[in-house]
Amino acid sequence: MIVFQYIAEALFYAFMILTFLGGFMAVRSRMLMHAVLGLAVALIGVAGLYFHLGSPFLATMQVLIYVGAVCIMIVLGVMLGNTPDQLTTKNFSGRNLLLALSACATGFFTLFITIQQTKFAPAAQMVGDMSIRFVGENLLYKYCLAFELISVILLTAIIGAIILARGGREEVAK
Amino acid sequence: METFYSILPELIRIVICAACGAIIVFGNALVMGYAERKLAGHIMLRPGPMEVGFHGILQLVVDGLKLMGKQLVVPAQADKPLFMIAPLLAFAPVFVPLLVLPFSEKIQGFDLDVGLLLILAFASLNVLAILIGGWGSNNKYSLFGAFRSVAQNVAYEIPMLISLLAIVFMTNTFSLRDIAAAQSPVWFVVLQPLAFLIYIVAMVAETNRAPFDLPEAESELTAGFHTEYSGMSFSLFVLGEYANMFIVCSIATVFFLGGSSGIPLPYFEYSGAIWFLAKVYALMFFLVWIRWTYPRTRFDQLMNFCWKYLIPFSLVNLLITVVMVKLI
Structure with a gap:
């Protein structure tokens, strides 16, 4: 083995x-x-x-x-x-560089400190079977609210896309 | 080294599975390439390839050698890495679905409980390959072909999935072997005729074949997304297309036509596999038949047909199935 x-x-x-x-x-x-x-x-x-x-x-x-x-x-x-012949210009300098570095550092240290402070329990064995049945039952019974909230985000995205597309078409019509 | 010998059978099994996958992919392309040209010829009242071997039976071997000998031309303005990766990406993922297909009750690479999902996931990579190839060529025809391919594949994936989902509700599993085994008295084509029809239409569109071959419409787009490809990089796309045909026809066989069930034949232990392949190739014959019989649809007709007819009908079918499953 x-x-x-x-x-x-x-x-x-x-x-x-x-x-x-x-x-x-x-x-x-x-x-x-x-x-x-x-x-x-x-x-x-x-x-x-x-x-x-x-x-x-x-x-x-x-x-x-x-x-x-x-x-x-x-x-x-x-x-x-x-298209491949239109390269974007390099804008990774000056203020952009500073902002990017600070954003990256914030994200990195937030994660790093969290990971440092978490006490990881070693997974001795797999808890329960991770089959489709198990995942499905957990999603639709135990974590049903979270599952439905995620679908609300998708709905918002769809409505946003429709609104954006409609606005674009009316402008063309004028 | 004792531990190594204990896993040797499993390693040999993996190697055999991969080799069988390769044999299926290349053998299928040889058979289907020849059959397609011959059938196309006879449908158009001409003999098709006749020169190489008896009735042109070695034509595909010669064509393969020719394609291997050809130069790989990369357009000067193309995005070279993407241009070269795209054919590989179209060809490589087709081996994974072959691992989980149940050719008979005993002949199957791996029986996963997510078999169907695995096939669908790796089938979707094909679209990405077409996109990369079409964009990387830096050619307007290629870009249009890739564009159409994505719009078509994304749209037709929905009725395909929903029609298969009806069967999954009836059998309560994603495992292809269990789904095939669940049809021992009646095939699901009898219980789910609408889902079968929807699947067949979506299957033709998903494999980008006529009458839905808009991504490579020769009369408008030269050759669509593979306009700039030559030699082996072109033939990898073709190999991928034939392997995808085999895979979607196998799914149709497993889900609707009873998988490997059939009347036992004299060679009893292989009769399941023989029946399976017979059903798959009957469906592939159907694909070739309609390709050379019907004219190409227009793009708006294609999209309207999917969004206005196939998807609503498949949703209604799913709803009825769920109610029936709950009641019975």
Whole structure:
């Protein structure tokens, strides 16, 4: 079984590196299209981490929803914009640099302090089975309110999109 | 090293699964490529390929060699990394769904309880590949093709999922083997005829084939999203398309046509797999048949058909199914 543990360990680091590289590409690339694809790579890496944590269900849903739907919609929007020969100008200097660094530092230290103060209990064994049935029962009974609130956010996004699209069309009509 | 020998059977199993997947992908492309050209010929009252081998049976082998020998041309203004990654991204994910397909009660790579979700997740990566390829080519035809492909795939994924969801409600599982096994007295095509029809239409649209082949409409867009691709990078797209056809037809077989069930044949232990492949290729024949019989739809007709007819009908079907499942 030791060989399997090595393989699992190697996969964990591979997925972590994939997530990190994807995130780096999303932040640092100068073309919007590359940034979105970096986001897709990072999300695939996160799906791999879910798989490593023993939930194939979450991993497949991550790929299905985030990579298969969200990223494709973002890419579709981006495609209306730039072509490969139109690079965005570099604006990572001066005040922007300062603001970006302070924002990053705030986020990093918030997470870092929280993680430092949390006492992690080592997971001796998996609590309950993480099957679809288990996830479904928890979402629709125990955490029903949170689940419904999340769908309200989606509804808001849809209504916002409709309002934006309508406004655009009326302007064209004039 | 004793521990290594204990996991050896599992490693061999993984290697065999991967090899079988490769055999299916390439064998299927050879068979379907030849069958498609031959059937197209006969539907149009001409013989099709006749020169290489008996009735042109080796035509695809020769074509494959030709494509492998061709130069990979990258347009000067293209985004080179994306241009090169796109065919690989269209081709590589097709191996994963093959691992969970139940070819018979005994022949299956892995029986996951999220089998259906896994297939749908990896099928959606194909759209991303088409997008990247179309955008990376930096060609207006390619971009239009990619655009249409996304609009079409995103729209038709909804009725496809909802029609499959009706079956999932009836069987209470995502595992493909359990769904196939649940149809031992009656196939679900009898219980869910509307869902089957909706799935068939959505399946044609999802694989970007005529009459819904708007992403590569030759008369308007040259060749759509793969206009700039040549040689092997073009053939990877084609291999991916044929493998996707195989996968969607397999899902139709598992969900509606009883999977591997059928009358036992003389070679009893393989009769399940034979029936499964027979059903899959009957559906693929149907796909080829309608491709060469019907003219291409217009894009607004395509989208209207999905949003105004398929999605409402599939939702009503789902509602009726849920009520029936609750009552019975």
